[in-house]
Amino acid sequence: MYGQNPSGNYKRFQKPAEGEVYPSEYDFSSGLINDLQQRDLAPIIVQTFNLATASPAGGIKLAMPGRAFVGYGYTTTDTFKSPQNFRIDVAINQQSVANETVFPCDISRGFRGLFHTLYLTWAAQAGLSVDFVIFRSKRKPWMSG
């Protein structure tokens, strides 16, 4: 029948319901916004490191649980933080002698999955800094580098 799919229970040109609320993808949950405000909850945590000198022996320990992390490198003196290549090794949850838990964090490249502790180590990289971002949302974080 014209205007219906073969199963006959779907109207292509449906009449909007009057007097009922339509659950739009653009609606925001006021409960979520209120919860964010009340608990002063930050969706990300940013740690900035100057890579001019090598990391301290044993690395930097970040005991900050999260669901994803990524680093954004830039020239230290660049106010606009244009992307620059860099290199940090990030051990996830634990360190090992053979570096078996290390993820090589590179320009705008990171890891997604729940973790509780990160250990950052790097060699000296003259003139470079990195904004290391930990994401907390269970949704897939996305951002153009």
Add this chain to the structure above:
Amino acid sequence: MRATSTPRFQKPSETDQFPNEYDLPTDLIQDQIQRQQAPIRTFIINQAAAGVKEIDYPGRAFAVFSYTGGVVNANPAIQIAINENYPDRTVVPQDSRGFRGSFYRLFLNWPLIANTTTYLVIFESSEDPFVRFA
């Protein structure tokens, strides 16, 4: 999508906890700590000499990240056979690329590339494990 009678401008509950998308499950974090669980397993390959390696380690995805003298090496030319060491199950991933899907064993075969170190990272999570924003 069907219309509902849910009020559009709802009043936040003052007594109930809201299931926030930013909440982290403490039981899962505790489980990781108690079992000393790491979500990845990394094998660092020094390509100063050619070699082969069998990795009996199950995972849900893998990727290779390669550096020559500290600079990204786009093509480390490592052959990786998945589950069984047959040519028709072998991939040769370039830098930052790999495979996603459950497997139980990998067979590596790499050529000599001077001053090159390649990371093979095996991901254990059932979720999409890898992010690149650039």
